[in-house]
Amino acid sequence: MSAVADTHGHAHGAAHSHGHHGGYGGIMRWITTTNHKDIGTMYLWFSFIMFSIGGLMAVVIRLELFSPGLQLVDPDFFNQMTTMHGLIMVFGAIMPVFVGFANWLIPMQIGAPDMAFARLNNWSFWLLPFAATLLVLSFFMPGGAPGVGWTMYAPLTVQMGMGMDLTIFAVHILGMSSILGSINIITTILNMRAPGMTLMRMPLFCWTWLITAYLLVATMPVLAGAVTMTLTDRHFGTTFFNAAGGGDPVLYQHIFWFFGHPEVYIIALPGFGVISQVIPAFSRKPLFGYASMVYATSAIAILSFIVWAHHMYTVGMPVTGQLFFMYATTLIAVPTGVKVFNWVTTMWKGSLTFETPMLFAVGFLFMFTLGGFTGLVLALVPVDIQLHDTYYVVAHFHYVMVAGALFAAFAGIYFWLPKWTGRMYNETLGKIHFWLTMIFFNMVFFVQHFLGLAGMPRRIPDYPLMFETWNKISSLGAFGMGLTQLLFLYVVVKCIRSGEPAAQLPWEGADSLEWTHLPTPAPYHSFETPPVVK
Amino acid sequence: MSLRRENRRLFTRLAIVAVAMFGFGFALVPFYNQICAALGINSLEQAETVVNTQVDRSRTVVIELDANAHNLPWRFKPVVSHVSVHPGELTTVEYEIVNVREAAVTGQAVPSYGPQHAAEYFKKIECFCFTQQTLAAGETRRMPVTFVVDPKLPASIGSIALSYTFFEVAGRGGKS
Numbered sequence: 001m002s003a004v005a006d007t008h009g010h011a012h013g014a015a016h017s018h019g020h021h022g023g024y025g026g027i028m029r030w031i032t033t034t035n036h037k038d039i040g041t042m043y044l045w046f047s048f049i050m051f052s053i054g055g056l057m058a059v060v061i062r063l064e065l066f067s068p069g070l071q072l073v074d075p076d077f078f079n080q081m082t083t084m085h086g087l088i089m090v091f092g093a094i095m096p097v098f099v100g101f102a103n104w105l106i107p108m109q110i111g112a113p114d115m116a117f118a119r120l121n122n123w124s125f126w127l128l129p130f131a132a133t134l135l136v137l138s139f140f141m142p143g144g145a146p147g148v149g150w151t152m153y154a155p156l157t158v159q160m161g162m163g164m165d166l167t168i169f170a171v172h173i174l175g176m177s178s179i180l181g182s183i184n185i186i187t188t189i190l191n192m193r194a195p196g197m198t199l200m201r202m203p204l205f206c207w208t209w210l211i212t213a214y215l216l217v218a219t220m221p222v223l224a225g226a227v228t229m230t231l232t233d234r235h236f237g238t239t240f241f242n243a244a245g246g247g248d249p250v251l252y253q254h255i256f257w258f259f260g261h262p263e264v265y266i267i268a269l270p271g272f273g274v275i276s277q278v279i280p281a282f283s284r285k286p287l288f289g290y291a292s293m294v295y296a297t298s299a300i301a302i303l304s305f306i307v308w309a310h311h312m313y314t315v316g317m318p319v320t321g322q323l324f325f326m327y328a329t330t331l332i333a334v335p336t337g338v339k340v341f342n343w344v345t346t347m348w349k350g351s352l353t354f355e356t357p358m359l360f361a362v363g364f365l366f367m368f369t370l371g372g373f374t375g376l377v378l379a380l381v382p383v384d385i386q387l388h389d390t391y392y393v394v395a396h397f398h399y400v401m402v403a404g405a406l407f408a409a410f411a412g413i414y415f416w417l418p419k420w421t422g423r424m425y426n427e428t429l430g431k432i433h434f435w436l437t438m439i440f441f442n443m444v445f446f447v448q449h450f451l452g453l454a455g456m457p458r459r460i461p462d463y464p465l466m467f468e469t470w471n472k473i474s475s476l477g478a479f480g481m482g483l484t485q486l487l488f489l490y491v492v493v494k495c496i497r498s499g500e501p502a503a504q505l506p507w508e509g510a511d512s513l514e515w516t517h518l519p520t521p522a523p524y525h526s527f528e529t530p531p532v533v534k
Numbered sequence: 535m536s537l538r539r540e541n542r543r544l545f546t547r548l549a550i551v552a553v554a555m556f557g558f559g560f561a562l563v564p565f566y567n568q569i570c571a572a573l574g575i576n577s578l579e580q581a582e583t584v585v586n587t588q589v590d591r592s593r594t595v596v597i598e599l600d601a602n603a604h605n606l607p608w609r610f611k612p613v614v615s616h617v618s619v620h621p622g623e624l625t626t627v628e629y630e631i632v633n634v635r636e637a638a639v640t641g642q643a644v645p646s647y648g649p650q651h652a653a654e655y656f657k658k659i660e661c662f663c664f665t666q667q668t669l670a671a672g673e674t675r676r677m678p679v680t681f682v683v684d685p686k687l688p689a690s691i692g693s694i695a696l697s698y699t700f701f702e703v704a705g706r707g708g709k710s
Contacts, residue, residue: 222555
């Protein structure tokens, strides 16, 4: 991608681009927009709002766990908090933030004028606020929001109040949005690439999203099926999960985790893609082992379909089953290890600088690897039977979800913010944001490993006195981490409103099309004539 | 425009995959049931059966059954005179008593073993000798003894004689 014919005039600056918004102004612009950049922006803001709501719920959880005994909320509300925190963070914050990245970047990185189905794209986004409203409304139903855990296990879901129905519909709508968005992304990547942009020349971010989109198309419908069965069990007399009618609650767990494990990689893979763009840019070296990265990503995706039961070692499955899922799970460490080694080797002997995006990327590398290792510990049946449903599991998945996906999202936002807004964020504040997030994150979750090893169960609002010290540290860290994200909001808003104008190429190592072929900020319409990639 | 047509074709294909995967979720239900049936696990309709894994099938011990009534107007005898059991195996044998007196009688059975030290290896789970028995005039009753021979029974013991003697409980008459 080095020598590329520049077919696009750089004359279109920010001042001109506002003339291309189409017929509407104000709020109608955002409701009717079919522009991938507008939709990407809406996805990003939507996910930040959901991130804040989910974060507030996390603070409620940590406030209650600050001291042993019940003080702030009753156990039922505590359960609603853990459930909604999980659902909102997974479906409302982490998944949409990467769809936002996909909308903004994939057309620009492959040299396409927009997404393949622009109007469908608009609809995919606007489904989300309705789903989020349903989720929040469930708090005001008789019986409140479901307190069943984000995994929505039967038989509890069959017994919940009306809030459960709203949650089921919200999951249906979220699933619909994800499937449509994924079909759009696959079609865009497969059909809309600029001449010369072969699949194996695409930036790795596009590759990870292509594979993620396939995972979504294959697994979101299975989740939709699982919650539909719950719905018919609740209201239409079926007994899929009711043992009294010949059903089986364990069946729900199998169906859910058939979706749930690929979902883990749906969350992680786009983050891998972002990291694979950021690390080479700040190492001033091309990504080491590009092809092996593509194959490793595919291998992770395929393996993710045959490991689901490692979430349910304790349901009483035969030893043969446990062994199969244990070996398959540990096998995933191989392609994941390939990726981590490739990132490290990319940095090896590079001209490294540590601006905020790189700090988050390196932070990701350390923390995600740690989370991966605790995942390997949990993959082992004899150990997992001891640690199942303890805070060790909570610590593990927050290391891969927060320090994995969220750090990658932060890295990407700081990395592309100049391209999106034409302005630079405040580097000092960005670095402070990183270091505070890093320190507080470890304060919250590192100690939870100790709690889990000592046997503290998850999803319980009370605990014995001996767990108090670590819980206090964890809660204080959570409050700090929550406040730190207000700094993030400040940095982003300040950048948009009054940041220094960004240079055309603010990161000298960045080499994908959106940096090399488009002005900064990116014009409202880009690549109406496809670039020729040689 | 051919790109538009190609995009739509790909959309249709992917939509079919999504719909098929929705169906796959439901197909997991019979699939799960079949797997469970094939592997013989998780069969909710079947009652749990308990299998005794402590039976030593390499040995056979003959239990000889004996019965005596001490000054009691009862006809007292085992239904079978001997049984062959494996150590560790749960076995039930029956004794029959007939009260030949014209009045109700209460008696108490006392077991003894030959050889005597076999007693500690002969574990009775249920026995008519645990309680006093009252028989009405002319009544016939069959009563069980359920026992396990401890697998630790010394190899030198090839047979155990189980002998019961019934004593009348004086002064009780038919009142229990």
